[in-house]
Amino acid sequence: MKKTRTLASAAGAVVLVTGAASFAVLGGGTATAAGQPSSAYGLSLSIAGNAVIGEDTVQVESTDGSLVEDELIGLPDNPVASGGVITVSAKNGNARAAVTDLGVGDGLLSALPSELTSQLGSACDTLVGALDPLTGAIDDTLLGTLLPQIGGLLDQIADATDGTPLDLSLLGALNLSELTSLQLGGLCDVLRGDDQLVGADAVVAECNGDTGTTTVTDISALGLPLDIDVDEPNAKVEIPGLLTVTANEQVANADGTFTVNALHVNLLGQVDLVIASATCGEVINDVDDPGPSDAPSPTPVESHVPVTG
Structure with missing residues (x-):
C-alpha cells in the first residue's frame, strides 16, 4: 500500500x-x-x-x-x-x-523586527569582509570591535524572542570567540537568512x-562541508x-x-x-481457533432401503 x-x-x-x-x-x-x-x-x-x-x-x-x-x-x-x-x-x-533537500534553520530569524535583522546584517557584512582570507590577514582590532557589536545584537534577539515558541535566548550566551573564522562567517550567513544551519x-x-x-x-553546517x-x-x-x-x-x-x-x-x-x-x-x-462454522449442521433424514433376496 x-x-x-x-x-x-x-x-x-x-x-x-x-x-x-x-x-x-x-x-x-x-x-x-x-x-x-x-x-x-x-x-x-x-x-x-x-x-x-x-x-x-x-x-x-x-x-x-x-x-x-x-x-x-x-x-x-x-x-x-x-x-x-x-x-x-x-x-x-x-x-x-x-x-531529500533537507534544510535546517532556514527561517530562524524571519519573525524578528526588520530593524534588528538589518543591523545584524550590516555587522555581519563587515565581519565576513574582515574574515575573508582573500583580503589578507584578519584584522584583530576590527574583530575586537565587531564581535562585541554582534554579541550585543544577539542579546537583543534573545530579548525579542523571550517567551515566544522559538526562544533564541541562548544566542545571547553564545561565545563567538570559540568559533573559527569560517564558522563565524557561516553563522552570519545563517543569521542574515543567506544559508542554512544544516543542509543535505x-x-x-x-x-x-x-x-x-x-x-x-x-x-x-554553517555553509561548510560537515566532516x-x-x-x-x-x-x-x-x-x-x-x-x-x-x-x-x-x-x-x-x-x-x-x-x-x-x-x-x-x-x-x-x-x-x-x-x-x-x-x-x-x-x-x-x-486462532477457527470457531463455529457459519454452515448449517446436517439434519438426519430417515429412509427405508428395500432388501431384495
Whole structure:
C-alpha cells in the first residue's frame, strides 16, 4: 500500500492509518500478529519540549508484516526545518526512511523586527569582509570591535524572542570567540537568512533486523562541508554552544526492536530534530481457533432401503 501526498505550506500534519493487527479468516476465526511491528517516520521536531512536527506527519507501521509505504511532498510550516520529498516504508524485519533537500534553520530569524535583522546584517557584512582570507590577514582590532557589536545584537534577539515558541535566548550566551573564522562567517550567513544551519541533499536510514545503515549526501553546517563519518554508529559533531549533529544514531529498544535515526540535530539546547528514522521488529501471524462454522449442521433424514433376496 502506497500513497503520495503534497502538503501545502500552511497544511497541518497528515496521518497514514494502517490496518489493524487482526483480520477475519474463513470459518469465523481470526489471525493475530504477535511480536513487534516494523515502522518508519520521516521527521520529528520539538522546540523547548513542545512538539511542532510529530512523527505521525509521515509514518508507517507494518502490523502484519506486509509492505506498507507512504510519501509526502513538503513539510508543515515551522521556523526550523524544510524538506523536499519524504518517503517511508516498512515490512517484517525491514524499514526505511528518506528525506531529500533537507534544510535546517532556514527561517530562524524571519519573525524578528526588520530593524534588528538589518543591523545584524550590516555587522555581519563587515565581519565576513574582515574574515575573508582573500583580503589578507584578519584584522584583530576590527574583530575586537565587531564581535562585541554582534554579541550585543544577539542579546537583543534573545530579548525579542523571550517567551515566544522559538526562544533564541541562548544566542545571547553564545561565545563567538570559540568559533573559527569560517564558522563565524557561516553563522552570519545563517543569521542574515543567506544559508542554512544544516543542509543535505539526501538523508536515508535503513534497518534490517538488528543492524542499520545511514546514508547522507552533501551534508553541510554553517555553509561548510560537515566532516562526519556516517558509517560509524552514533558519530557526533559539535559546534560549541550552537549545534550538535549525531549521525547514524542506533538504539536497541527495550521491546526488542532496533532503531536507526539517520540524523539527530540539537540546536541551542532546545530545538530537537530527528531526520529519517527506521525501526525494525518482527511479527508472526498465528491462526486462532477457527470457531463455529457459519454452515448449517446436517439434519438426519430417515429412509427405508428395500432388501431384495
